[in-house]
Amino acid sequence: MKELLHHLFESETFVLAATLGLFLIFEAIYQKVKSPILNPVLLTILTLIVILKSTNVSYETYKTNAHMINFMLGPSVVALGYLLYEQLHTIGKNALTILAATFAGSVMGILSVIIVGKLFGADETLIVSMAPKSVTTPIAMAVSFQNGGIPSLTAVFVIIVGILGATVGPMVLHKVGITKPIGKGLAMGTCAHGIGTAAAIQMGIVEGAISGLSIGLMGIFTALLTPSILSLFY
Numbered sequence: 001m002k003e004l005l006h007h008l009f010e011s012e013t014f015v016l017a018a019t020l021g022l023f024l025i026f027e028a029i030y031q032k033v034k035s036p037i038l039n040p041v042l043l044t045i046l047t048l049i050v051i052l053k054s055t056n057v058s059y060e061t062y063k064t065n066a067h068m069i070n071f072m073l074g075p076s077v078v079a080l081g082y083l084l085y086e087q088l089h090t091i092g093k094n095a096l097t098i099l100a101a102t103f104a105g106s107v108m109g110i111l112s113v114i115i116v117g118k119l120f121g122a123d124e125t126l127i128v129s130m131a132p133k134s135v136t137t138p139i140a141m142a143v144s145f146q147n148g149g150i151p152s153l154t155a156v157f158v159i160i161v162g163i164l165g166a167t168v169g170p171m172v173l174h175k176v177g178i179t180k181p182i183g184k185g186l187a188m189g190t191c192a193h194g195i196g197t198a199a200a201i202q203m204g205i206v207e208g209a210i211s212g213l214s215i216g217l218m219g220i221f222t223a224l225l226t227p228s229i230l231s232l233f234y
Contacts, residue, residue: 005055015065022047036167041195045159073138073194080197080212087209094182094210102214105190106221109134110229124234129153131230132222133161136193139219143226158193165192166199181206189214 008014026040026047052062063070084091091098110131117127129149132140137158144154169192173184181204188196188203189211197215201208 005051006057009052009055009057009061010065012065012068015062016068019044019048019066019069036170036199039163039167039195041159041198042163042167045163073136076194080209080215083201083205083209083212087206090182090206091209091213097182098186098210098213099217101186102190102217103221105134105186105214106218106225107229109191109218110222110226114229114233118233125149126153128230130157131226133157134191134193135219135222136215139223143223147226147230159195162192162195165196169196170199170203182210185210186214190218193218 009018023040023044026038026043029043030038030040048062051057052059113130113133114127117130122130125148128147129144129151130153131147131149132143132154135143135158137155140154140158141151143149145151165188169188173187178184178187184203185200185207188200188207192199193215197208197211200211
């Protein structure tokens with residue numbers, strides 16, 4: 001069985017089908033149970049890790065054969081434009097708030113990594129790799145590479161932050177009393193990028209649209225601000 005799976009994971013078609021199939025299964029479970037702990041992205045990743053380790057399939061092999069999934073990250077973000085179009089009036093009325101929140105979120109996202117990293121004695125490469133953790137994976141990896149970080153490590157941090165944000169975010173927002181759709185959308189998109197936006201869409205149309213817009217603005221601000229903020233410390 002292990003040898004068969006090892007052979008199958010060398011097929012691009014099988015890798016794509018297996019990854020999407022696992023996600024759809026866990027998404028169906030999540031929709032029935034509605035527990036944030038059963039995040040379909042998290043469960044898919046954990047299941048794939050177990051399968052790859054048990055069948056001795058290298059991550060490089062999986063990544064190569066799953067390149068179409070990586071490619072679709074960009075178009076999936078662009079597709080959020082439809083939600084923005086539907087909420088243009090709401091976005092226009094709250095443009096200043098949205099810009100201020102995402103700018104502040106970008107600055108604090110970068111600074112928090114640097115300050116905490118320095119307190120715990122992390123080296124510069126690790127800190128630079130973590131700095132763009134709050135933006136979507138393609139942008140985060142590019143920002144990391146341009147500033148001397150390790151893009152593959154950055155991708156791991158981005159996924160972890162996204163899963164934590166999508167899992168814990170709704171509960172935190174409820175506990176602190178944030179009930180307005182714009183506030184919830186800004187929080188999810190600014191802190192947890194695409195995975196958080198998926199959770200925001202389930203909260204409501206406005207939350208999803210604002211969260212999707214936050215992804216783009218966070219990407220712009222983080223790309224522009226990261227070199228300047230890093231230069232203050234290194």
